[in-house]
Amino acid sequence: MASPVYSVRQWLDERFPLEDIRALALKKKVPVHRYSYWYFLGGMTLFLFGVQVLTGALLLLYYRPGADEAFESVQFIMTQVQFGWLIRSVHAWSANLLIFMAFAHLFSVLFLRSYRKPRELTWVSGILLLFLMLGFGFSGYLLPWNTLSYFATKVGTEIPAQIPIVGRPLLLFLRGGEDITGSTLTRMFGLHVAILPAVATLLIGVHLALIQWFGMSVPPGLQAEWQALPPEKRDIRFFPNFVLRELMAWYVALGLLGALAALFPWGLGVKADPFASAPAGIKPEWYFLAMFQTLKLIPAKVLRMDGEMLGILAFGMIGAVALLLPFLDREKPFNTRRWITGLVCVFLGYMLVMTVYGWVAK
């Protein structure tokens, strides 16, 4: 008698082209070289996104969006719900690790030049996903409705308000009015659990499909080395060899998340009081610190222009350049590739220095 697994497989085989999919998976290869560990970062980011979806869905069972209920519901999750503390702490830690991992993935792709032809759209979808992740971080930060999140959102929504023409309508759209109120909270909640996840799911689908279509990129320098050397086996099978290794990385990430949640549970703070004064030295989350610190350091007026507006425009320009980077990368006539690497190094160094400066500055 056939085993139940075999029976189910046979049942599916009769209806869907599972054998073709299996053959495709077995055929797919992943290059092996001295930089191949960078390939794991994308998968790690995907894993952390999955953790966010799962823990976020569980938090939704108890979270109530509303100025009078949000803080109390998170407090309830942290103290009364079985393993609620774990779910919320994992969600918060995973959000931070996800953004860190997304940045690490971005810079690895930059330095390995994986964005070059034909993978331009993979890069564009990745950059858009990074922006979305930052949007997740910003919108999710307000949801516990504590003092820190309240004032951080107040400061955060004032920044885009500096943009000429669209700034003020954007502020009103984000806040749902002039001030941070319950309306802002419900907007952020809607963004966080409906709009951003829908767009992110679509973009992740496109990003993954493009990766599958083009396969893993081999750095140009290595490709040249390989051409000069005798042929040898320089890849492993995607399934199961690479997938099992990726699974190990996911387990490590899971262990790290569990340890962070157990040893450093995410704090709840004090319920937001719109009539209280902002806490001294209020700062945004670490991933916005470099931008925040830069805007703080820019003089009020630069060449008769509003300094803050100039800073925001500069960051907007950087975002636009990042998005269009593959289309600027040319070996001839200006050897932009070398320029790009140099500028990326300077930008990365600047972001690190400003993040640390913002962290220690009072």
Next chain:
Amino acid sequence: MAFAQTKDSCLDCHANLPNLLGVSATYSQNIHAQKGLTCAACHGGDANSDDPEKAMSRAAGWKGKIERKQIPELCASCHADAERMKKYNPSLRVDQFQQYKTSVHGMKWAKGDSKVAVCTDCHGAHDLLAPSDPRSRVHPSNIATTCSHCHADADYMKPYGIKTDQFANYEQSVHHDAMVVRGDLSAPTCTTCHGNHGATPPGVANVTAVCANCHVFQAQLFATSPHKDAFATMGLPGCVTCHSNHAIKHPTDEMTGMGPNAVCTNCHTQGDPGATQAEAMYNQLTELATAIAASDELLGKAERQGMEVSQAKLQTAQARDALLKARVTVHAFRDSELKRKTDAGLAVTRQTYAAGEKAMEEWRFRRVGLGLSVVAIALVLVGLGLYIRQLEQR
């Protein structure tokens, strides 16, 4: 007498004389100058005339330097005139001179003592500022210093035979701490208890009434206590018997009971019924204070470990309230009444302590859970590693 004149020839000349005669650069900040009064308002004469002979003519009422003994009546000539004062400040009282005459200062002044305080000693003359001005000598934060100019001067006070340690004692007190350190202008200073214009030392019978102006509940409880009649019989002046007068320290629980810092030992001896009550009260207060401290420590420890205990911490405020009420209830000097208050607080601390213990238990559970998870994950990783090696060796 001249009012609200714009020209002041006195200032025009005296500002250029080597001896300014009190007309300093800050004279313009004087409350009288700001209200438009000229020098002639007090010194007489004609401030409209640039001719010194006319301006300082005795015929025009010029008085020159005002003698100390004339000052209270001179000030009262305006400040006791309700109609006149309405023009400047309708809410200003006009009974200062009447009160002054009832004060120790005023009574001695009436007998011709020129050393006692007159209006300008406290308020200033040419530097007279509104009492609400923080620079004023009679601003609440400066009153004690102003009084101390005379009352802390042993030589000056010698003829009156009164102590001069009041200011030094006040500086050590909880009232001074509230006024100067915490900047609470409603905190008591000399005039709060002694009065200002009618300043007099409160008599034995009045002490409790004076303190009761602020410490209402304590006074009500004291009035129902067995100490009220006992103190009256013994001629003891109420509150200050235990708390002292100028050097009122922050009260502690150790003031009750029969310990070395207890004030009860001043009258009671070990074994008498009062001493037994005192010890019971001390034990009840310290039991609740200790329970709150233990709960705070445990909740603080749990919080430092990242546990969410804000609700329990909020609840501890109820125990603190109960302790505060109990400390007030001490003034009824009945341990049964005190016990009701401390029992209410102890019931709360039992709950908050249990919440702290539960949080710590949860914290330990998380550690164990983490350890087991790490072991499980490590085993899976080892298994996966071995499987990959086996797979790639085939």
